[in-house]
Amino acid sequence: MDALIQMQALTKIYQTGTVSVRALAGIDLEIQKNEYVAIMGPSGSGKSTLMNIIGCLDMPSAGRYFLGQDDIRDLSDNRLSEIRSRKIGFVFQSFNLLPRVSALQNIALPLIYLGFPPKTRERLAAEALDRVGLGDRKQHKPNELSGGQRQRIAIARALVTQPDLILADEPTGNLDSKTGEEIMALIQVLHDQGHTVIIVTHEPYIAAHAARIIRLRDGLIESDLPAKPQNLPRAR
Amino acid sequence: MSFSENIRLALQSLKANPLRSVLILIGMAVGIAAVLHVVVLGELTQKRINERLQKMGSDVLRIRPGFSRMHGVRTGEKKVNLKWDEANELVAQSQVITEAVPVYSGGGDVAFRDKNWSTQITGTTPAYQHVNNDHPAEGRFFSAQELTERARVAILGTTVYEKLFDNVSPLGKTIFIKSQPFLVIGLLEAKGESWSNPDDQVFVPITTAQERLFGVDHLSTILAQMRSAADYDEALFDIESILRRSHRLSRDAENDFQVRRQDFFLATIQETNEELARFIIVIALVSLVVGGIGIANVMLISVAERIREIGIRRAIGARKFHILFQFLTESMMLGFFGGILGVGGGMLFNHFYIDAGLLLPWPWIAYSFGICAGIGILAGIYPAFRAANMNVIDALRHE
Structure with missing residues (x-):
């Protein structure tokens, strides 16, 4: 098995004035390629911090983190940016689309920073849009789309660079449960197509889609178990 | 990107x-x-x-009367002390002054039919045209004979022409200058505005201006043409000595006239x-x-x-x-x-x-x-x- 993510004794301490908060207290974690993992935990458990570090948005205070072959500690800010655009696809709770820009341009954004020429960008973005079932919404701006559609655009943006890892932070948090299920079904399809998926949530029924559930408490891994076989309805 | x-x-x-x-x-x-x-x-x-410098050249000096003084304080009034004879004296006595043109100008109304314009009426001699580089675009300047006859003939500047005539030739028309009839014999080239507007003028023989229009015998300006611009110092010396003698100024009195290079105001x-x-x-x-x-x-x-x-x-x-x-x-x-x-x-x-x-x-x-x-x-x-x-x-x- 190829380990995509390897963490050893990873800690993160936030210093605010004289108070220091230990968000992660020593995480040892290995996630293989093509896994579907849910990270759960109450608020304050460190799951967002872990997510940020996995996504190379934040640096650990101590310990090691390998993403593929790269030791994150050694990398420059530029290299980290490149890894974010090349290897990781982010899906956020609040979608985080650029409001003034069309669906297609939003999706093409990561490709711009990877230096793809405009024609290629447009083609790849259109393909990604087709994959999330919104091929007919190319020129729509985010505010002309429903929440579910916006999240699909965001997923298409995460997909467009063919990343090793799709990182979803409460992807259904701003959606009603029916739309949320549709989004989860879409993520399931992506996993079935071979993407590694990590999803952060505090909803057990969302986590239940994953094959493996990691529970955090007080900055430590409390449990790391295969998900129970579940019989929640699926869109496909 | x-x-x-x-x-x-x-x-x-x-x-x-x-x-x-x-x-x-x-x-x-x-x-x-x-x-x-x-x-x-x-x-x-x-x-x-x-353009102006080229047109008028820098070899012309402009002599004007000085301001009169009251208890040593300069008043706004010009002295009345330049005479035509003095202009002739300049040419006669100075080696470097080749020509001296007498000018008398004053304000007055000019009328053609129902139109009326208040302008400057300049009396001078035929030599004025080549000293000041003012040539008629149409018609002609007045002749020496018209000068001696005190003829009622006028040459218009373009501004005056535009104010009085609607695109018709003014030649041969009769206009009224200070209520006296004048025959228009010429129209000057436009010079363009600079300090004042040189096109807002009517030219008449100086004899006519002095005797018929204004009733004076003095001048407002003498234009003195030098042999060349390089003769300035000598010309200035000559003018000063000739005019001071003619005005009977004592040794320690100030000049009661001013001499300016024509191009002075442009500077x-x-x-x-x-x-x-x-x-x-x-x-x-x-x-x-x-x-x-x-x-x-x-x-x-x-x-x-x-x-x-x-x-x-x-x-x-x-x-x-x-x-x-x-x-x-x-x-x-x-x-x-x-x-x-x-x-x-x-x-x-x-x-x-x-x-x-x-x-x-x-x-x-x-x-x-x-x-x-x-x-x-x-x-x-x-x-x-x-x-x-x-x-x-x-x-x-x-x-």
Whole structure:
């Protein structure tokens, strides 16, 4: 098995004035390629911090983190940016689309920073849009789309660079449960197509889609178990 | 991310707030417009001065009576002490003065049919035309015979012609000068405005002006033509000694007349213009600085409004310099638009206000755009730097 993510004794301490908060207290974690993992935990458990570090948005205070072959500690800010655009696809709770820009341009954004020429960008973005079932919404701006559609655009943006890892932070948090299920079904399809998926949530029924559930408490891994076989309805 | 894409991006973002962009640029535009105005005005004036200098030459001296004094204080009144004989004396006694033209001019009304115009009536001799380079475009100047006969003949300046006649030839028409009938025999070439308007004049024989129109026997000016401009010192010495003797001035008395080079007032115009130009350029610099501060301000607001966008871009792979260039391009474009506004405004202003026509100072227009874009970049450095170095996670969470 190829380990995509390897963490050893990873800690993160936030210093605010004289108070220091230990968000992660020593995480040892290995996630293989093509896994579907849910990270759960109450608020304050460190799951967002872990997510940020996995996504190379934040640096650990101590310990090691390998993403593929790269030791994150050694990398420059530029290299980290490149890894974010090349290897990781982010899906956020609040979608985080650029409001003034069309669906297609939003999706093409990561490709711009990877230096793809405009024609290629447009083609790849259109393909990604087709994959999330919104091929007919190319020129729509985010505010002309429903929440579910916006999240699909965001997923298409995460997909467009063919990343090793799709990182979803409460992807259904701003959606009603029916739309949320549709989004989860879409993520399931992506996993079935071979993407590694990590999803952060505090909803057990969302986590239940994953094959493996990691529970955090007080900055430590409390449990790391295969998900129970579940019989929640699926869109496909 | 290519430069052209950055520009497209900047345009997109500026379009989102067009009013703010335009308002902030007005200050800068005024500065640029002022610079262009000064430049064009300067070039225009210089051109006219050069033309005038060529037309009248610098070898003519203008002798006028001095001001009378009351208990040592200068009054506004001119003395009445220049005579035609003295003009003749100058030519007779000086080696370097080849011609001296007597001139008497005064104000008066000129009428043709129902039209009326108040102008300057200048009496002189036929020699005036070649000394002052004033030639008829139509008709002729008066002759020596008409001078001795005190003939009622007149030559019109173009302004007077335009005021009295509607596009018909004035030759052979009878006009009334100070209620006396005169035959129009010539129309002068236009000279163009400088200090005063030399086209707003009517020329008549000096004998007619002195005896028939004004009833005087003195002159208001003698135009003395030198052999060449290099003879100035000698000519001045001759004029002073001849006139002082003729006016019986004691050894320690001041001159009761003034001698000016014909081109003297042009130098004054030139100096005044340069002074004005310096002043306006200082104002322009101030408004450019203010404009730069305005751009920096707008860019700071723009960055603050788009913290989330910066977070998103950074999260999905934008490097710091991508963000830096994005905002620098935006501020550069702001400056550039300020330039367009300023150059456009300046050209329009010049067109309507000083009738500069097609006089486009291309290098200055290019400098203007360069300066504006430069100010834009300079003003954008700090905001762009702030944007690029924002903490990604904080920016993403920003509401």
